[in-house]
Each structure stands twice: as structure tokens, then as C-alpha cells.
Amino acid sequence: MRKINLALFCWLCILSATMAQVRTEILLEKNWKFTREDNSGAINPEFDDSKWQTVTVPHDWAIYGPFSSQNDKQEVAITQDGQKEALEHAGRTGGLPFVGVGWYRTSFELPQFTKGKKASILFDGAMSHANVYINGKKVGYWPYGYNSFHFDITEFLNPGEKNTIAVRLENYPESSRWYPGAGIYRNVHVIVTEDAHIPIWGTQITTPVITKEFAKVNVKTKLVRPSASAPDQYRLVTALKDEQGRTVASQEKVLSSYDQDLFTQELVVENPVCWDTENPVLYTAESKLYQGNIEKDVYTTTFGIRSIEVIPDKGFFLNGKRTVFKGVCNHHDLGPLGAAVNDAAIRRQIRILKDMGCNAIRTSHNMPAPELVRACDEMGMMVMAESFDEWKHPKVKNGYNHLFDEWAEKDMVNLLHNYRNSASLVMWCIGNEVPEQGIEGGSKIGRFLQDICHREDPTRPVTQGMDQPQHVLNNNFAAVMEVAGFNYRPHMYQEAYKKLPQQIVLGSETASTVSSRGVYKFPVVRASMKTYDDHQSSSYDVEHCGWSNLPEDDFIQHEDLPYAIGEFVWTGFDYLGEPTPYYTNWPSHSSLFGIIDLAGIPKDRYYLYRSHWNSKEETLHILPHWNWKGREGEVTPIFVYTNYPSAEVFINGKSQGKRTKDLTKTVHNTGSKESQEAFERQQRYRLMWMDTKYEPGTVKVVAYDENGKAVAEKEIRTAGKPHRIELSADRSELSANGKDLSFINVRVVDKDGNLIPDATNQIEFKVKGAGSYRAAANGNSVSLELFHHPRMKLFSGQLTAIVQSGDKAGEITFEATTKGLKGAKLKIVTK
Ligand code: GAL
Numbered sequence: 001m002r003k004i005n006l007a008l009f010c011w012l013c014i015l016s017a018t019m020a021q022v023r024t025e026i027l028l029e030k031n032w033k034f035t036r037e038d039n040s041g042a043i044n045p046e047f048d049d050s051k052w053q054t055v056t057v058p059h060d061w062a063i064y065g066p067f068s069s070q071n072d073k074q075e076v077a078i079t080q081d082g083q084k085e086a087l088e089h090a091g092r093t094g095g096l097p098f099v100g101v102g103w104y105r106t107s108f109e110l111p112q113f114t115k116g117k118k119a120s121i122l123f124d125g126a127m128s129h130a131n132v133y134i135n136g137k138k139v140g141y142w143p144y145g146y147n148s149f150h151f152d153i154t155e156f157l158n159p160g161e162k163n164t165i166a167v168r169l170e171n172y173p174e175s176s177r178w179y180p181g182a183g184i185y186r187n188v189h190v191i192v193t194e195d196a197h198i199p200i201w202g203t204q205i206t207t208p209v210i211t212k213e214f215a216k217v218n219v220k221t222k223l224v225r226p227s228a229s230a231p232d233q234y235r236l237v238t239a240l241k242d243e244q245g246r247t248v249a250s251q252e253k254v255l256s257s258y259d260q261d262l263f264t265q266e267l268v269v270e271n272p273v274c275w276d277t278e279n280p281v282l283y284t285a286e287s288k289l290y291q292g293n294i295e296k297d298v299y300t301t302t303f304g305i306r307s308i309e310v311i312p313d314k315g316f317f318l319n320g321k322r323t324v325f326k327g328v329c330n331h332h333d334l335g336p337l338g339a340a341v342n343d344a345a346i347r348r349q350i351r352i353l354k355d356m357g358c359n360a361i362r363t364s365h366n367m368p369a370p371e372l373v374r375a376c377d378e379m380g381m382m383v384m385a386e387s388f389d390e391w392k393h394p395k396v397k398n399g400y401n402h403l404f405d406e407w408a409e410k411d412m413v414n415l416l417h418n419y420r421n422s423a424s425l426v427m428w429c430i431g432n433e434v435p436e437q438g439i440e441g442g443s444k445i446g447r448f449l450q451d452i453c454h455r456e457d458p459t460r461p462v463t464q465g466m467d468q469p470q471h472v473l474n475n476n477f478a479a480v481m482e483v484a485g486f487n488y489r490p491h492m493y494q495e496a497y498k499k500l501p502q503q504i505v506l507g508s509e510t511a512s513t514v515s516s517r518g519v520y521k522f523p524v525v526r527a528s529m530k531t532y533d534d535h536q537s538s539s540y541d542v543e544h545c546g547w548s549n550l551p552e553d554d555f556i557q558h559e560d561l562p563y564a565i566g567e568f569v570w571t572g573f574d575y576l577g578e579p580t581p582y583y584t585n586w587p588s589h590s591s592l593f594g595i596i597d598l599a600g601i602p603k604d605r606y607y608l609y610r611s612h613w614n615s616k617e618e619t620l621h622i623l624p625h626w627n628w629k630g631r632e633g634e635v636t637p638i639f640v641y642t643n644y645p646s647a648e649v650f651i652n653g654k655s656q657g658k659r660t661k662d663l664t665k666t667v668h669n670t671g672s673k674e675s676q677e678a679f680e681r682q683q684r685y686r687l688m689w690m691d692t693k694y695e696p697g698t699v700k701v702v703a704y705d706e707n708g709k710a711v712a713e714k715e716i717r718t719a720g721k722p723h724r725i726e727l728s729a730d731r732s733e734l735s736a737n738g739k740d741l742s743f744i745n746v747r748v749v750d751k752d753g754n755l756i757p758d759a760t761n762q763i764e765f766k767v768k769g770a771g772s773y774r775a776a777a778n779g780n781s782v783s784l785e786l787f788h789h790p791r792m793k794l795f796s797g798q799l800t801a802i803v804q805s806g807d808k809a810g811e812i813t814f815e816a817t818t819k820g821l822k823g824a825k826l827k828i829v830t831k
Helices: 004-019 345-356 370-379 404-419 442-456 490-499 553-558 602-611 675-677 680-685
Strands: 022-027 032-033 054-055 074-076 087-089 101-110 120-121 130-134 135-144 149-151 162-171 188-193 203-210 216-224 232-241 247-254 262-270 283-291 294-303 308-311 316-320 325-332 360-363 381-384 426-430 462-466 484-485 505-511 562-570 619-624 636-642 646-651 654-658 687-689 700-703 710-715 724-729 741-749 760-769 772-775 792-793 798-804 810-816 825-830
Touching: 022 294, 074 687, 120 130, 135 149, 149 404, 149 798, 162 654, 203 294, 216 232, 216 283, 232 262, 247 602, 316 490, 325 381, 325 505, 345 370, 345 602, 345 741, 360 562, 370 381, 381 404, 404 426, 404 442, 426 442, 462 505, 484 490, 484 619, 490 553, 505 553, 553 562, 553 602, 553 654, 553 680, 602 619, 602 636, 602 680, 619 700, 619 710, 636 646, 636 700, 646 687, 654 687, 675 680, 724 810, 724 825, 760 798, 772 792, 792 798, 798 810, 798 825
Parallel strands: 325 360, 325 562, 360 381, 381 426, 426 462, 462 484, 484 505, 505 562
Antiparallel strands: 022 188, 032 054, 032 101, 074 087, 101 162, 120 149, 120 188, 130 135, 130 162, 203 216, 216 262, 232 247, 232 283, 283 294, 308 316, 619 636, 636 687, 646 654, 646 700, 700 710, 724 741, 741 798, 760 772, 760 792, 760 810, 772 798, 810 825
């Protein structure tokens, strides 16, 4: 009897386990084999890959270097930058070895995949021209390296046996304007479902009506079913859940033969809590599919209840509240980690941006990683997702122009389906500075792409970044767009408004101010395309490109012109490649545009944006540093970035006078060249003491409120002799998941803790215990030190070292040492 009960119990266990297994998703992360050698034999399951390197995906093969100007040299005239003749561009794409072929192979068993089941493989992104083979047969091809794509692999798998996957990637020379990364740099998912199931990206959720009392939630759910089964055998139960997992609405629907395999449901959520950037509340839809009474699938979609609207002359509205875009453009690379996606690194970037008051990211100039969009959903950051840097006409010889005719619509559809349920996603961007702006027929392509957006997602506005106002205002290229997005040239916004029908202007890309963290140049004058022997740009934030401007030239537009709806600054973070204005000056190989450097350390400019964008927290920041041996008695201007209206500066106790932000300066009375040279717009946003003279000691700033009351103060001091290393980690507790990261600020200070602002000491790192050393960066765009080597020189006194958790919980010890100074240790716990 007991035996029988036991058998019954086991059988029930198996039954419930199989019932729970209607959908399985695994990530193919570990134990991939990788080579740079091209060998078509690698598609065969028996191929011997034992000599290949073992890697973990996401993997960027090129980030390990070495750097060389020969890796990716381009002999071109960058016409959009005004170059008339071809120049030899070194480092335009980062100087890293991404060009060429790479092969990946791995094997996996899939016990869940039994006869009658279906399976798909989903690549979040593979750079690029991916050819995918399973068990020796070609499964499919996807050329665009930034997009997510998936294939049905049911016919290719061996049920109950080992399966071998091989992926061939190839990056062409002259195929990019920046560092694209290389390899399977985003995640690979294998999904097993029943024969009848909800396909990948198979739901579409919108919230057409939102009031305080209720929200209508429209859920469309696709069904894939065996053709022999009748539609009305299928039933979908959709439950909407709040963040606590409580069901707030649910509905059942039986499919009819008129539904064309699409369930359409409308549910009502009472007392909805809207998603916004301060309170990013998310809901989930749990879709359970039944055939008769058999559960066939359980599919989960995360979404937000929120409204977005662009109203002519009024602006962009989030949940009925006018919201100005305080946005940044970012490339996809994560500095020293390269393009290999990492959730912790992305979340750190968003934290830093949010502290600055930034509320939006433009994923320039391509599809984002799912991790970025998910983090933006969860952390409250709006996203403008972009598709292309090129349409049919080339900007680079081997770019997307070769693919456009065959692939543009497929690429758009995957982008739209992938992210159209994301609460953070508020706008689509169909292109960046495409040459079609000035070519007959260009607006037709614009309309074609915009129509695809509207067809697949009628809820979000569509824009593109245009940099040829003289053409697009006159040839209807801009008029076709739902939102006219302008890259740079803010002085044209007023004319754009007059000529265009939309009554709205977006700064889709702005500023391109250049600066190097902690590097200051004298005299302090506004300059365009200025170069120096050290290949750096001034951190006084007064230098820009031939086509661009200073931050205040944009601030003033979006404050003074009611139809200007905000901006996306080029860029939030520095990135690999595009070392403008050092086009031909190897070893320059990473950008100077970032508000934050490649190591994720804020430059001075960060505090200028913070003073303007983050109205909730105090900003009071002094520049430059105060270690100017040799400049005694020389004019050394002092700038203060603050959200207080006035401040007074004291050098060694002596007042240098009080400055107040000059609100009489407007967009209308500061447009002239003279006004720009005299920093008139800057006077409205930064406080500047242009005549202060250097003497060692203390610079103190006292800030005053509107009533002239002293409310805050700050001091910087001339640092003494270098004394010791100081460490601070952004997170001291990590998940023991083998991929979590802690970013450690490493700096050299004097005995009183003052930063040595010009220290360049080489620091050695050691990591022991429950984690490993991952990489470091110092933000110096001419440094050829390899990110993954456990040593690096400080740049302007600082760098960032990155430590990665292992799979087992424990404690990590990070140690930093350098010759002649006291080292430092830090502990990180992994759980
Ligand atoms: C823009 C372009 C960006 C970047 C930037 C540098 O014209 O859209 O990708 O090149 O210039 O200023």
C-alpha cells in the first residue's frame, strides 16, 4: 500500500513538473568556444574546437585589444563634419581589432525539448552578419549587428541528445563611425514551448484610457497553433498584476475563427498608479493559454500605465504633465567592458545620469540592449530608441546602406516588437543625419519608416535627427516627421518653427561640447575645433566642434521657446571611437564629448547639467582644481556650477566678489558672435570669475539664495604631496551570480585627503576571494593601456577599477598599490 502511494506521489510530482514546464527559457552563457580563424568546417558537430578559446557570452572579442591605428584605419572625408578631402583617420572606430571573422560554438542539452514541442533561439544582438548553424545545418542569417532576432529551431534540434550551435560573425572594414564591438555581445536565449504557444514578442499592450479612477488596458496576444487544431479550442486567461503580485484585473477569452489567431482583450484597472520617471511603477500581464483544459503556455509581459502626448505649441506631456527632455545620447559600449552587455554596468550609468537630473536616453544610433530598456523601465528613465545611422546612402563604405532595401522593414519590425510594451519607451527615432536629407525622394523613405512605426505601434511619436536644416526645412523632409528632431544648429529652431507645420521642435542631438576630465587650458576662451599637443580639451567647458556649441546655447532655447521640447546631449558618457577634434592624431581613440568620462567619472560639465536639470538637490561645484605650481600671480579663472542664484568666491579668505546669474540674457538678445565670445549665455547659467589670480591655498565659495542669505559653502584646497591611495566602491554588496560588478574609484590623495589633481601614478590591482578583477579605465582618450590588465595609470588623479562577483557567495578583497605611496584595500560581500 505504501509502495503504491509512493508511486502515485512520484507520478503526481512528474505530472505537476511537466505541467509547470509548458515554457522553458535558458540562457547560453558559459562554455562557448571562440576563434578568430575562419573555417567553414566549424559548422559540423564533430568539429574539434578544443584548441579554441573558452569564453562566456556576452562577449566582445575586440575589447581585449591590443590597440593599434592599423586595426581600423579609414581613409575618408567625413563630409558631415565639413571635411572636403580624405584624411587618414586613426582611432575613428576605437583602434581595436573588431574587423574580420569570428566563430563561436557551444553544445547544450535540452531535456525539456521532447517530441511535439517547439523551440526558438533568440539573439539579443550579435556583431555582425550572423550566420547561425545548429547540428550542422544553417538556421538563418541576420546582418544588422545591433538588432535582436530569432529563429524557429524546432526542425534543427535533436530531442534528448546533445545539440551543437555554431555562429559565424563578420565585421567589414569601414562599416562604422564608432567602435561597434564584435562578437556575441548580447545574450542568447533558447525557448522551448508547446506546439500551441504565444510567440516571441507576441503581446502588445496599450493603455488607451487613463483617468484617476481607472485605466483601460488593451492586450493583444498572438497565438501560434498546429494548423489541424480549431481556433475555438483555445482560450486565453490574462491576469494583470501590480508590483506586489496582486491580480488587479483578469479576463478570459475564447478565440473565434474571425480573430485570425489574435486574442484582443480590454481590461480595466481601478485606481491605477502611473509609471513616471520619479515613480516607475510597473504592472505585469500574465497570459495563460489553454487548449480545452490543458495549459499550453504562460507568458509574462511587463508594462506601465502611462500616457504620452505631443501637443503643438505646448510640448511633450507625460501623464498630462509637460515634461521637457533633459536627455543624453549614448552609444552602446560600456567603456572598458566594450560592447559586452552587463546589467550592473548599465544600471550604474542610469544611476549616475539620474543624479544629474537626466530623464531620457537616446540609444544613438541603434537598437538598445534589452537590459538597458528593462533598467530604464525599472529605474524611471525615458528612452528614445533609434534604428539607423544610415539608410540607402552611405556615410561609411560598408555600412547599412548595403542592407537597407532588403532589411530595413524587418529591422524596424523587430525593434518595434521587442520594445513596444516598455513603459520607458516614449519615442522612436528612425534615423540619424542620413544623407537623404538633401536628396530627392528622401522624405519618402522617412515616411515609409515612420509608417512602419505607426503601423506596429500607434501610441508613440516618431522623430529623426536632422542636421541639414537648410535642406530639410525647404524640401518637406522635416515636415513629414511627426516630431521634427534637429541635431545641433539651435539658432535655426525659430526658423524651423516658422516653416514647419508641427509647431514643436526637438533637440534630438545637442551640444557636442568637448572636454577632458581635470584638464584645464589657458587662456579661457570659447573655441571651436581647438587642438592641443596633449590631445585633450579644456574642462572649463568652453570648447566645441565646428557644427556644435556649449551647453547653455541649448539650455536657453528650451527655456525660452515654448515649442522647444528639450534636448538629447551628445553624449552622456564618453565612448570608444570618434576622438573629435583629434581625427588624425593617434593615439587618440575615444571621445571627448561625454559629460561623464569613459571610466564613468563625472567631468566638471556634469555639475553644470546637474545645476540646471536636478532642481531637487543642491549643486555647488568649483573649478578648476587649485594646484597650479608655476601659475602664481597669473589669471586663473574660477567657475562655479550651482543651482543657487548667486555666490561669492574667496581665495585664501579674500573676497573675489559676488556673481549672480544674469536672467536678462535670453535666447533673443544673445545670438551674436560677440555675445557668444563674451560668454553672455553662460552668465545666465554659470557663475564666472574671469580675473582671479592663482595663489596656493584655499578657494571657498559661499552660495546665496534669492533673498541674499548665505545658504551653503564649499572649499577646495591646493593639495600637498601625494600620500596614499583612497578607494570607494559604488556597491559593496553584489549578487553571487558571476556577472555582478562593483565599480571602484581609485585616487591618490595627500595626507589630508585632498585629491592630487595631476597624479598619473601606475596602480596595480589584486583581487582575492569570491570574485575577480574585470577591467579598469581612466578616461584618458590617448591611453593605450589595456582595460583587462590589472594595472593602469591614473588620469587627473583618478581611475575606475571593476571587480566581478563569482558564482559562490563570500567576500572579495580588492587591493590597490603603487610605488612609494600607501596602498589601500577594500572588501565587497557577495550574496
Ligand atoms: C553628430 C553625429 C554623432 C556624432 C556627433 C559628434 O553629427 O550624429 O554620431 O558623430 O556628430 O559631434
